[in-house]
Amino acid sequence: xxxxxxxxxxxxxxxxxxxxxxxxxxxxxxxxxxxxxxxxxxxxxxxxxxxxxxxxxxxxxxxxxxxxxxxxxxxxxxxxxxxxxxxxxxxxxxxxxxxxxxxxxxxxxxxxxxxxxxxxxxxxxxxxxxxxxxxxxxxxxxxxxxxxxxxxxxxxxxxxxxxxxxxxxxxxxxxxxxxxxxxxxxxxxxxxxxxxxxxxxxxxxxxxxxxxxxxxxxxxxxxxxxxxxxxxxxxxxxxxxxxxxxxxxxxxxxxxxxxxxxxxxxxxxxxxxxxxxxxxxxxxxxxxxxxxxxxxxxxxxxxxxxxxxxxxxxxxxxxxxxxxxxxxxxxxxxxxxxxxxxxxxxxxxxxxxxxxxxxxxxxxxxxxxxxxxxxxxxxxxxxxxxxxxxxxxxxxxxxxxxxxxxxxxxxxxxxxxxxxxxxxxxxxxxxxxxxxxxxxxxxxxxxxxxxxxxxxxxxxxxxxxxxxxxxxxxxxxxxxxxxxxxxxxxxxxxxxxxxxxxxxxxxxxxxxxxxxxx
Amino acid sequence: xxxxxxxxxxxxxxxxxxxxxxxxxxxxxxxxxxxxxxxxxxxxxxxxxxxxxxxxxxxxxxxxxxxxxxxxxxx
Numbered sequence: 064x065x066x067x068x069x070x071x072x073x074x075x076x077x078x079x080x081x082x083x084x085x086x087x088x089x090x091x092x093x094x095x096x097x098x099x100x101x102x103x104x105x106x107x108x109x110x111x112x113x114x115x116x117x118x119x120x121x122x123x124x125x126x127x128x129x130x131x132x133x134x135x136x137x138x139x140x141x142x143x144x145x146x147x148x149x150x151x152x153x154x155x156x157x158x159x160x161x162x163x164x165x166x167x168x169x170x171x172x173x174x175x176x177x178x179x180x181x182x183x184x185x186x187x188x189x190x191x192x193x194x195x196x197x198x199x200x201x202x203x204x205x206x207x208x209x210x211x212x213x214x215x216x217x218x219x220x221x222x223x224x225x226x227x228x229x230x231x232x233x234x235x236x237x238x239x240x241x242x243x244x245x246x247x248x249x250x251x252x253x254x255x256x257x258x259x260x261x262x263x264x265x266x267x268x269x270x271x272x273x274x275x276x277x278x279x280x281x282x283x284x285x286x287x288x289x290x291x292x293x294x295x296x297x298x299x300x301x302x303x304x305x306x307x308x309x310x311x312x313x314x315x316x317x318x319x320x321x322x323x324x325x326x327x328x329x330x331x332x333x334x335x336x337x338x339x340x341x342x343x344x345x346x347x348x349x350x351x352x353x354x355x356x357x358x359x360x361x362x363x364x365x366x367x368x369x370x371x372x373x374x375x376x377x378x379x380x381x382x383x384x385x386x387x388x389x390x391x392x393x394x395x396x397x398x399x400x401x402x403x404x405x406x407x408x409x410x411x412x413x414x415x416x417x418x419x420x421x422x423x424x425x426x427x428x429x430x431x432x433x434x435x436x437x438x439x440x441x442x443x444x445x446x447x448x449x450x451x452x453x454x455x456x457x458x459x460x461x462x463x464x465x466x467x468x469x470x471x472x473x474x475x476x477x478x479x480x481x482x483x484x485x486x487x488x489x490x491x492x493x494x495x496x497x498x499x500x501x502x503x504x505x506x507x508x509x510x511x512x513x514x515x516x517x518x519x520x521x522x523x524x525x526x527x528x529x530x531x532x533x534x535x536x537x538x539x540x541x542x543x544x545x546x547x548x549x550x551x552x553x554x555x556x557x558x559x560x561x562x563x564x565x566x567x568x569x570x571x572x573x574x575x576x577x578x579x580x581x
Numbered sequence: 582x583x584x585x586x587x588x589x590x591x592x593x594x595x596x597x598x599x600x601x602x603x604x605x606x607x608x609x610x611x612x613x614x615x616x617x618x619x620x621x622x623x624x625x626x627x628x629x630x631x632x633x634x635x636x637x638x639x640x641x642x643x644x645x646x647x648x649x650x651x652x653x654x655x656x
Contacts, residue, residue: 559617
């Protein structure tokens with residue numbers, strides 16, 4: 064597809080965005096989770112007056128501060144990229160993307176310049192209660208800050224609450240609440256922040272395990288494991304629950320992506336949920352694209368139908384149904400969507416021609432059509448399909464989607480087990496007798512990072528070819544700039560972010576080795 | 582007026598004392614923040630990340646015209 068677009072440029076622009084987003088996401092989730100753990104510890108300190116809880120709060124706050132400071136503003140680079148590499152997209156989305164990002168920017172600025180400062184500089188200078196309130200506001204504010212970014216991202220996955228204005232070539236927000244409470248945004252926000260809570264808990268659990276293994280800071284470690292164990296267990300259960308609701312919303316909003324998660328090619332009733340599976344290339348094809356078959360799979364019978372449709376008789380469409388259509392199930396083929404999208408695009412071209420010929424009446428009529436709900440729902444909704452050459456272009460990388468999804472889910476269940484075991488050993492008083500578990504907990508600090516990054520790979524790669532679902536493919540969104548400049552900045556970012564990561568890890572390891580102040 | 586000045590002084594003093602009594606790690610991360618912000622805003626943003634549409638088109642009309650062309654002719 065997109066014969067007149069330099070695919071090197073598209074690929075490098077995507078690679079650069081992926082690199083910066085992946086690095087950015089190494090810093091964010093720890094801020095989301097650890098801030099709440101610190102707030103809980105400080106609350107216990109204020110309630111009990113026990114100085115050990117204060118010492119613990121200060122210690123974890125140090126690690127929070129290092130991560131927060133090194134990660135701060137790394138997300139701004141993504142905004143630079145929108146203006147330089149993705150200018151067509153940035154213009155097309157108009158204020159829908161800009162408004163949530165602006166709110167996030169203002170919120171983050173006030174949060175960082177006031178309450179974070181009170182958190183770190185305010186011990187013994189403000190009252191205990193005011194300090195505690197500031198710590199909670201940092202935790203709540205950081206998570207609310209994430210909300211606006213996720214609202215913007217969710218709009219790309221499920222564009223709602225807007226109307227396209229052909230005069231400005233931009234989408235304009237007509238319903239802020241529809242954008243904010245977009246069902247993809249709600250489930251994405253809850254899933255993302257709960258995964259951050261989980262990551263923060265695993266971080267605390269792992270470092271506490273390190274202290275126990277080193278025979279240091281026994282009380283701090285045990286109390287931290289208690290908080291991390293409870294908070295982590297609840298968070299990991301919430302991650303599974305919100306993951307399930309996320310998948311349900313995807314089944315409606317992005318059905319091809321959902322089918323790719325499960326490598327489900329042929330829709331069926333009684334569809335089973337694959338727990339584990341291995342894929343291989345098959346001889347079958349959809350258009351020119353190869354199909355993957357299972358070498359083996361272990362399934363929960365009917366569970367996919369029950370999860371998505373509420374009963375085992377519910378039909379779950381496969382990739383084949385979604386590409387070629389399924390009349391019996393009322394699924395429109397992609398070829399029809401291409402025709403409708405092309406109709407919307409032709410009308411846009413007609414609008415432009417009318418404007419150039421000063422035919423204001425015709426231009427006005429077409430502009431009114433774009434505002435009409437019926438036209439928006441039946442034609443403009445498929446605008447992005449006009450850029451496709453073949454129906455099978457809508458199929459993402461199925462193997463990648465399948466494996467990233469299943470590894471992420473397996474890790475999710477492993478985390479539940481780990482937090483449950485941590486609490487079990489803690490209450491039985493056998494943590495020190497189970498050093499294997501402490502070693503596993505220490506190693507597991509990395510795993511929620513892996514799961515979180517896989518989640519983003521899945522969310523973004525699984526929705527290909529779209530940058531805005533059904534409205535704009537990535538290739539139409541990219542700026543026509545030399546690929547060489549994107550490659551240069553890709554290398555610059557790789558170096559900069561790697562240095563930041565090395566700085567964070569080395570300062571953090573040093574502080575962990577020093578331990579809390581006595 | 583005097584109250585506002587006193588409050589402002591207290592806020593300034595709060596930050597001043599906070600920065601002065603910062604620990605080793607605090608000073609180190611502030612150095613990293615400043616270097617990072619310098620690289621991001623004074624090197625990357627200015628030399629490598631100009632806004633494509635603002636750089637190449639003077640008015641919003643010209644920008645929308647360009648994007649409209651891209652949307653219509655991208656196939």
